[in-house]
Amino acid sequence: MQAAASAPGADPAHGRPATSKISFQGLVLGFAVALLLFLVGYPLLWLILGALGVPQSLGFEHLQRAFARPQNYAALINTLQLALGTGVMSVLIGVPLAWATSRTNMPLRYLVHALVALSYIMPPYLTALAYIFLLGPEAGHFNRLLQGLFGFESGPLNIFTMPGVIFVIGIHVFAFTYFLTYSALKSVDASLEESAQVLGAKRWQTTLRINLPLVAPAITGGALLSAIDSLALFGPQAIIGTPAQIVFLPTRIYATIGSYPPRWAEASALSLVLVLLTVAGLALQRGYLERRSYITVSGKGVRTQLLDLGPARWLLLAFCMTVVFFSAIAPVGTLTINAFSKSWTDPLSFSNLTLEHFRSALFEDQVAVRGIINSFKLATSAAAIAVLIGAAVAYLDLRTNVRGRRLLDYLAILPLGLPGTVMAVGILLAFIRLPIPIYGTIWILLAAYVARFIPLATRSANATFRQIDPSLEEAGRITGASWFHAIRRILMPLSRPGLLVAFLLVFIPAFGELSATILLYTGGTETIAIAIYRLNDLGQLEVVSALAVFTIVVVLTLAALVNWLSGSSWSSSETPAVRG
Amino acid sequence: MHAAPDDGALKAFASSAQEEMAMRIGRRSVLKGLAAAGTAPFISHHAFGQAAAGPSEAGQIDIEKAKAEGKVVLYTSLDTKIVDAINAAFTKKYGIEVQYFRGGSSDVTGKVLAEADAGRSQADMVDASDVAGLMLMKERGLLKPFKTPATGTIAKELRDPDGTWIADRLTQAVIQYNTKELGSAPPKTWSDLAKLDGRLVYFSSPSGDGAPRLYTLASNLSWDLLKQLAATKPLRVQTPQIITQVLERGERAAGFLQNDNIAWRSKAQGKPTDYLFPAEGVPTEVGACGLLKNAARPHAAALYYEWWMGPEGQAILVDGGKYSSRTDVDPPKGSVPLSKIKLLAPNHVEYKKDKPKILDRLAATFGGEWGN
Numbered sequence: 001m002q003a004a005a006s007a008p009g010a011d012p013a014h015g016r017p018a019t020s021k022i023s024f025q026g027l028v029l030g031f032a033v034a035l036l037l038f039l040v041g042y043p044l045l046w047l048i049l050g051a052l053g054v055p056q057s058l059g060f061e062h063l064q065r066a067f068a069r070p071q072n073y074a075a076l077i078n079t080l081q082l083a084l085g086t087g088v089m090s091v092l093i094g095v096p097l098a099w100a101t102s103r104t105n106m107p108l109r110y111l112v113h114a115l116v117a118l119s120y121i122m123p124p125y126l127t128a129l130a131y132i133f134l135l136g137p138e139a140g141h142f143n144r145l146l147q148g149l150f151g152f153e154s155g156p157l158n159i160f161t162m163p164g165v166i167f168v169i170g171i172h173v174f175a176f177t178y179f180l181t182y183s184a185l186k187s188v189d190a191s192l193e194e195s196a197q198v199l200g201a202k203r204w205q206t207t208l209r210i211n212l213p214l215v216a217p218a219i220t221g222g223a224l225l226s227a228i229d230s231l232a233l234f235g236p237q238a239i240i241g242t243p244a245q246i247v248f249l250p251t252r253i254y255a256t257i258g259s260y261p262p263r264w265a266e267a268s269a270l271s272l273v274l275v276l277l278t279v280a281g282l283a284l285q286r287g288y289l290e291r292r293s294y295i296t297v298s299g300k301g302v303r304t305q306l307l308d309l310g311p312a313r314w315l316l317l318a319f320c321m322t323v324v325f326f327s328a329i330a331p332v333g334t335l336t337i338n339a340f341s342k343s344w345t346d347p348l349s350f351s352n353l354t355l356e357h358f359r360s361a362l363f364e365d366q367v368a369v370r371g372i373i374n375s376f377k378l379a380t381s382a383a384a385i386a387v388l389i390g391a392a393v394a395y396l397d398l399r400t401n402v403r404g405r406r407l408l409d410y411l412a413i414l415p416l417g418l419p420g421t422v423m424a425v426g427i428l429l430a431f432i433r434l435p436i437p438i439y440g441t442i443w444i445l446l447a448a449y450v451a452r453f454i455p456l457a458t459r460s461a462n463a464t465f466r467q468i469d470p471s472l473e474e475a476g477r478i479t480g481a482s483w484f485h486a487i488r489r490i491l492m493p494l495s496r497p498g499l500l501v502a503f504l505l506v507f508i509p510a511f512g513e514l515s516a517t518i519l520l521y522t523g524g525t526e527t528i529a530i531a532i533y534r535l536n537d538l539g540q541l542e543v544v545s546a547l548a549v550f551t552i553v554v555v556l557t558l559a560a561l562v563n564w565l566s567g568s569s570w571s572s573s574e575t576p577a578v579r580g
Numbered sequence: 581m582h583a584a585p586d587d588g589a590l591k592a593f594a595s596s597a598q599e600e601m602a603m604r605i606g607r608r609s610v611l612k613g614l615a616a617a618g619t620a621p622f623i624s625h626h627a628f629g630q631a632a633a634g635p636s637e638a639g640q641i642d643i644e645k646a647k648a649e650g651k652v653v654l655y656t657s658l659d660t661k662i663v664d665a666i667n668a669a670f671t672k673k674y675g676i677e678v679q680y681f682r683g684g685s686s687d688v689t690g691k692v693l694a695e696a697d698a699g700r701s702q703a704d705m706v707d708a709s710d711v712a713g714l715m716l717m718k719e720r721g722l723l724k725p726f727k728t729p730a731t732g733t734i735a736k737e738l739r740d741p742d743g744t745w746i747a748d749r750l751t752q753a754v755i756q757y758n759t760k761e762l763g764s765a766p767p768k769t770w771s772d773l774a775k776l777d778g779r780l781v782y783f784s785s786p787s788g789d790g791a792p793r794l795y796t797l798a799s800n801l802s803w804d805l806l807k808q809l810a811a812t813k814p815l816r817v818q819t820p821q822i823i824t825q826v827l828e829r830g831e832r833a834a835g836f837l838q839n840d841n842i843a844w845r846s847k848a849q850g851k852p853t854d855y856l857f858p859a860e861g862v863p864t865e866v867g868a869c870g871l872l873k874n875a876a877r878p879h880a881a882a883l884y885y886e887w888w889m890g891p892e893g894q895a896i897l898v899d900g901g902k903y904s905s906r907t908d909v910d911p912p913k914g915s916v917p918l919s920k921i922k923l924l925a926p927n928h929v930e931y932k933k934d935k936p937k938i939l940d941r942l943a944a945t946f947g948g949e950w951g952n
Contacts, residue, residue, distance in 0.1 A: 071949075071952065137815070138831035139831050160815070238786070242785075242786055242818060242948070243815065243817055243818070245816055245949075254786065255786040256951070258686060258786065258787035259690065259787035259788050259950075259951025260686055260693050261716070262693065262694055366680070433697075433698065433699075437698050437700055439694070439695065439698040439700060440694075440700040440702050522691055522695065522702055523655060523679065523681025523691070524679055524681070524702065526681075534682070534683070537684075537818045539821040
C-alpha cells in the first residue's frame, strides 16, 4: 500500500485527474489507507497469531486443544442449529410478507413494510430483553394472558429454550430475506405474468411457477444472509441463551476471555472457526446471487401488476400483522410501557405511571449517564473517521488507477463478514500491547467501531462518488484549481448529502454496539449498550427499559433522517452530474 | 476444604489471639479452611521487593495529596446500591469523587488481569467476592502490601499475612423462597430442595461467578447433593439480584445459594419472600479488597481503602445487609449472628489451584457455560 501514498498515479488516457508526484493528495489518501490497514488488517493478523499461541508460544497445540474440548463442540453445534433455524424461519415469514407487500393489493402494505424495517433497525438485544418480559416462563405478559384465557397452571411458553432463541433472533434477521425478496419481486416484469395468464394459468399457478422461480435466488441469498447474521448476534444469544443454558460460539468466546485468567489462544481459535463459518456462508450466498442472471429481474423500469386477492387479502393482512406484531410492535410496546411503569409486573394504569426511570437512566445512574455520553462521543467520532477512510478508499477506487486499490476495497468491505465478537478479539490482541497499548482506554472502542462499520461508509461513499461525473473535477483542475481545491469546492459539495448518509449509517449501529464493546470496555468507558446489559444483570429492568426506549428513539430518528436524505441525495447529486 | 478435621490448622487457630473472633464468626470449620488460604506460599515475592508508590500504611496517607489526585477508581463486585451509599458518604466527607466499574467477581478479576497485561491498570482499588482472584493478583505482583488499623479487628485467616488483601465482608449463601408458594411448608435443608422439581432457581454468570459457593457446598457436603439439585432442572440466572426478582414474582418457588443480604433486603421490603440458613451448613463467601500497586492515585486510593475498611464504611455495608468482616461491627439489623450459624468455609487455595477442573465438573453437572 506504500504505492498509494507515494504515487497515486495519474492516467490521463483514462480520463482521470492528473496529479503531481508526491502531493498533498498522496498524503491524505496514504494516511487513510494506513489507518485502514492498521485498524482492519493488523487485528486480523493478530487473530491468527493469537490462535497459534503468540506471544507465549508458537505452534498448533492451542488450536488442537481448542478443538478437543467438548464445550467448544457443543457451542459449534448450537451455533449451526441457530443458523439453520433462523434461515428457515426467515423464509417462512419473510417470503410471504415480501410477496404480500410487493405483488398484492393487500391493505396497509406500507405500514407492514415500515414495521419490518423497524424490526431490523431495532438493536437485537433490545428485542431479546423485551421477550423476557413478554415470554418469561411465568411472569411474561403473553404467558399470563394464556394462563388467564385457557387456565394453564403455569405459563405454557418458555423463551429460554433453543426454539426461543431461534424465534427471537429470527424475527430480527428475517428482514434480510424480506428485503431481498421484496426488491426481486418488485422487478419481475408483469408481462411475464400476463403471458402466463393469457396461456390459461391460474393466479396461484402464476405466483408459484413464474414469480417464485424467478426470485428463488434472492430468497436463498436472503436466507443465507439471515443465517450468517444470526451467528454473530452476541446480545440475544447471551440474554436468552445464558438462562437457557445454551452456549453459542460468540458467548463461548466471551466466556473464555471473561473468566480469569483469560484464555487468549482458545478465544482466537474459536474466533477463526466463526470466521470460517461466516466466510463459507458468504461465499455460498455470492454464488447464489451471481446465478441470478435473469434479465427479467435486473431489467430497469419494469411494470408490475398487483394481484387482486379479493377477500383473501384480509387473511393475508392478518398473517402479516401477526408477524410484525411479534417482531416490532410487541417488543417496542412492552419496553415503552415498562419504562413508564412503576413496576413492570403490575398492570398498566394511571397510578402505575412514572417518569422516575427516565430520571434515573438519563441523569442519576452513574453508568447509564456515562454510557449515554460515551455512546454519543464514540458514534460521532467513529462515523467521522469511517467516512474519511471510506471516502478515500472510494476515491482511490473510482478516480485513480493506483495499483492495489481493488485489494483495498476488499479490505474495507471485509469487516462486514466478521462478527463483532471476532473483531473485538483481534483488536484486543492487537492493541493490548506495544506499539499501541490502548486497551483500557476509550480509544480501543473507537478503533473497534471504525473497523467494524467502515464497510458501511465505504459502500455509501462509493455509491455517492459514482454518481458524480469525474469530468466536473477535471474541469476544475484544467481551469487551475489544485487537487485539494477541486475536492473541496467541487466533489465535496456535490457529495455532501451522500456522505452525510454514510456518516449516519455508521453512527446508528455504533451508537448501540454491544458485541465488540462487551469485550473491550472498562471502568469509565461504558456505553449505553453496556449500561443496558449490566443493569439487566442486576435486575433493574425498569431503568433498562428507559435506556432501551431512549436508544430506540435516537436510532429511529436518525434512520428516518437517512431515509429522507437518501431520497434527496439522489436528486441533488445526480442532477449536476447529468448536467456536467 | 475436606470433611475430615485438620488438627494442625485447628491448633494453630486456637492458639491465636483471635479466639474471641472465632466465637463471633462461630464455626471452626470456616477458619480451618481460611487458615490454609492465609498461610499458603506465594511465588511472586520478588514483586514485593520494590517500594510501591504512595503510602504503605494508614499513617502515611496525605489527605491534601489525596484531594489533589481528584478521584479514585474502584473495581468492585459489590451490589451497586451499597457501593453508591459508601461512595456518597466518602465524597461528602473528602470531596473526592469515586468512579467505579461494577461487574461479577470474574469480570472484576479478569479486567484487572487483562489491564495489567496491557500495562495499563485503571483501578486504584479492587474488591471482589472471590479471594482466589485476589490471590492470583497478588501472585502476579499487582497488589500493594498495606498496613491498616483494620487488621486488628479482622481474623488473621481473613487477610493476607503480607497485607495485600483483606476481607471486607462475608456473604452467606442461603435458601430464599417465596412465602406464597412454600409458606406452609418451607424447605429446611438443602436436600429438601431436591424435591422441588422444576421450581428452583440459582445463579452463575457465563464466566462462573456462582462457582465458588457451589464448590464450597459440594466439597463440604457432597457433589451428590449438587447432582440432585441439578436434576430438578433449576432455572439459571446471571446474578443473585435476579434470583430475588424471580422469586418475588413467583416464577420459581425457591432459590439456592442466594446472597443473604439480598434475601434480607427482599424480606425487609415486605416482598413475599423469606430465607433460611440450612442446618447442614451454609457456604460462606469471603469478599476482599486490595490496593493496586500501580495505582495512579495512591493517596486517594489509600484514603478510600481506609474509609471502606473503617467503622464508617463498614457500617454502611452492614446497612446494606452484608456481614462485616470486622469483629467490632454488629451484624445487619434483624439478622442472625454468624455465631449461631453453621458456616461452610471456602478453600481458596484449592479453588485457585483446581479451578479449571472444578468448572468442568460444574459444567458437567449443570450444563451451560461456566467459563471453563
